Amino acid sequence: QANQSIKRSAKFGFGRTVGFPEIAAWDIDIRPDGMGLPKGRGEVKTGRLIYAKKCAACHGADGKETTGVKLLGGALVSDSLSGRKVKTIGNYWPFATTLFDYIRRAMPYNLPGSLNNEEVYSLSAYLLFANKVIKADVVLDAVSLPKIIMPARKLFVMDDRKGGKEIK
Amino acid sequence: QANQSIKRSAKFGFGRTVGFPEIAAWDIDIRPDGMGLPKGRGEVKTGRLIYAKKCAACHGADGKETTGVKLLGGALVSDSLSGRKVKTIGNYWPFATTLFDYIRRAMPYNLPGSLNNEEVYSLSAYLLFANKVIKADVVLDAVSLPKIIMPARKLFVMDDRKGGKEIK
Amino acid sequence: AVLPVNNLFASQRSPQDFLPLAPEDPTKVPGQGPSPLGKRSPFESPVRKPSDISSRTPLQDMHGTITPSDLHFERHHAGIPTIDPAIHELLIHGLVETPIKFTLADLKKFPSVTRICFIECAGNFRTGKEEMTPQDILGLTSQSEWTGVMLSTLFNEVGIDPSAKWFLAEGSDAAVMTRTIPLSKAWDDAMVVYAQNGEAIRPEQGYPMRLLLPGFEGNMNIKWLRRIKLSDEPYMTREETSKYTYPVKDRIRMFSFELDARSIIIYPAYPAKINKGYVQIRGIAWSGRGKVEKVEVSTDRGQTWQIANLQEPVLSKAHTYFRYEWNWDGDATEILSRVTDETGYLQPTLQQLIEARGPDISGYHMNPVTAWKINKDGTVLFKAEPLK
């Protein structure tokens, strides 16, 4: 109904052209190839400390669900790919970059946007370690993080529904 | 769009059939031919007294507009057909039955439905007299009221627009 | 085409007014959680303009055709009654086989039907000064998605006597509002509606039920409907004789039900201020006689006319949104709109209406083309043409 697609080369001229510094202030996204990852580095042991202080309250001391305890933020850690009942970073996340991006933009839930890049690298390292994706001594930075192959990566497929009659 | 006119002879059977007494309690309408007018009668001089008590506050002591005074209920009385600026019973109302019907259902504004039939006949008589439609000694009842020919009657015509292009 | 935030209600709210506090960076503060009922942003407060007897829809603020229910115009003659829907009944009697009373619950059992249409007060036109908004000029019209039962369904249920030609509809308000309507409208598209925009009809629009007569004078769409009486002749109630009648030359026209086609530009309109260059002209057009066929816009004082875009879907007896893409060269001018409906009727100028009806022309059924004056500084004023 409303889609009179308006193609015009002439510009309306509304809005304000912006330059690099103003864009950079908002440009927080991270791609699977690492584009967007900032300078800085993080280690598992630092991450473990920050996690205990800023995350454990909502995600549990070890990031796992205990029977009978409802975690405010849900479980983040699982042991293997087999137990798919609880979807976690270890068994369900296809890209490690997503972890950095999401923690930086949205966590901790009560103080989103409060972590610095080093903290986010460290937390990512700790959570990947806790999920048995990386070893305890791996140091994460803009180069190493995107190289991590997540266990669940191979399970993900793009939508293969094509519309039409087929039930898929 | 929505007008799938549903003609069916079979009844749905919803609702409740009602008999005469229940209908009569609500059946207050009056037709120009007098159908619906109740028993009772009213005189100009009684009407004048009721008017002073129950109506004058909003419609003025003599029912007319005085320059500078805004009547809460507007003017009800005019002298002749010529001065059509203020539309009143005398110069603008085509049927006397309307007066009875309207006063009974809606007036006085602050206590609608509070007048008895005798009062309404009397007020109608007084207002028709004040508008020079009837003489001071006319007695109004179900027979005499519908016979009154209102001065404005001859001016009224049914809608003669026929739709289509014409501006009318 | 500057349409700054909060200018929408410029007439109600001065820039000095208190504005609510918002965090400098909303991405750093968790927001409020879900709730049973939503509220407007504290930065938006659209309002009707109330007088003693009516309130007007802020047409200039409408970006669509459905009027938010709490902004639907009001016109009542003795206030809004408070009605208990469990007690309220609708009586249908007179020239019928079986007089029946229906509760709201009864009505909801019948086949239901939904339609979108406008309701407009027959007295919807004001003029007089340049500083008038669309709301001031034409705010006594609104549009809703109505749901209820076809009146014909109810009439089939009570059984209509062949001698019946009219029906009286009566409200349950303190005016016990009454109008006579030709029976043919019941077999055409009249409805008794109990829902408005998906939910229960609002108190100002007749809760728990109202008559809906698409395209007919608003006043006839009796609210708080409690009684319908079939008759072989009209009742000549006060609202169809003393009111809702108007001089046409040396006569007074009564029983003029259909609202003739009309349109109004709602942007740019007073108090908007526009800039040179691209301006999207927006407005609404409607007809009580069917669909809008076309809307034309003039940006040169009515010398030439261009076709405006109509927002789909175009529905019968419904406000139809139109848009026209304009490049304002910065010169003072006047912009106007005129509608043609599917019966071929072209919205007249005030002059044409005066010619047709004589100089005593009054406030009812006035649908003249209205113009906005664009000043060189971009300010917009209503072209308030004198009635005589």
Place this chain on the structure above:
Amino acid sequence: AVLPVNNLFASQRSPQDFLPLAPEDPTKVPGQGPSPLGKRSPFESPVRKPSDISSRTPLQDMHGTITPSDLHFERHHAGIPTIDPAIHELLIHGLVETPIKFTLADLKKFPSVTRICFIECAGNFRTGKEEMTPQDILGLTSQSEWTGVMLSTLFNEVGIDPSAKWFLAEGSDAAVMTRTIPLSKAWDDAMVVYAQNGEAIRPEQGYPMRLLLPGFEGNMNIKWLRRIKLSDEPYMTREETSKYTYPVKDRIRMFSFELDARSIIIYPAYPAKINKGYVQIRGIAWSGRGKVEKVEVSTDRGQTWQIANLQEPVLSKAHTYFRYEWNWDGDATEILSRVTDETGYLQPTLQQLIEARGPDISGYHMNPVTAWKINKDGTVLFKAEPLK
């Protein structure tokens, strides 16, 4: 088909609850005068059902297709931000010729467009017990008349690099919600909208501006939109990997944007109670892929199917109201609806979905035919089919 007054929110309000006072005869008491803003009747109080993270539209109470704005479902991941529209800006950058920031006032200067469509959460399906209302089962869908600017208009303004294939959309809420969308959707029917049902968009729906992607997962219609970035590949954000993905046999399906066609009977439905005889079956049907082509209703447990009436106008990617006239003979039975959309897709049964996707079927993109059990006493219960 008894639909008693105030049963609508039976689950929220018990009959013992206080009801407001109304005069015994409202024709004898002058009512309240006009006001700037209307209110619901004190006898009606429709409500959403809120949880910690969402609230559901009371579908069973909807008599039309437009959801009243304050009853539009909610789903947010960090609450509703409070945003000052004078400060808020939308940045479009990345693979563009000229990165530009637009204020709300800027957006309103562009050509505006209005369309009616639904927005539905991709996780909109709950089952589990018989005492579930349509609101409980499927309340995360609502419909509005949206107005704003075509995203293609804004993209033409910034100039899109030929290498761009995707765009990231980001919200200004505390979740800084982010999704990647194929660029083709921008050239098709994506919009940035600032108005909902005629007035400013509501805070829960993204005030002052949101992305509108007709037919796509609700979550992608980014609210409180502050940034769009053109890219040659998707970002794999948390919401398109950890969430809004679902097992299909031994794989996990991601980027499944279009919502397949579905329907639900909203009357009679739990907790309604019907009587023998005429019952109008009512419901809504919709498809993320286009128009509803037909809706079929079965009143015999799915053995035979009859065509339902569709409320006109039938719009693309829009809730479409359907009705079916039924005579209930008083026997226990099950009633069901199923929709076919204009692509020929027929709404599947739960069994068909499980066959297609495997036994690990999850909460996203679940659109099975749902049935209501009619008991001999006229009570209605949800037929809660087990997921495995």
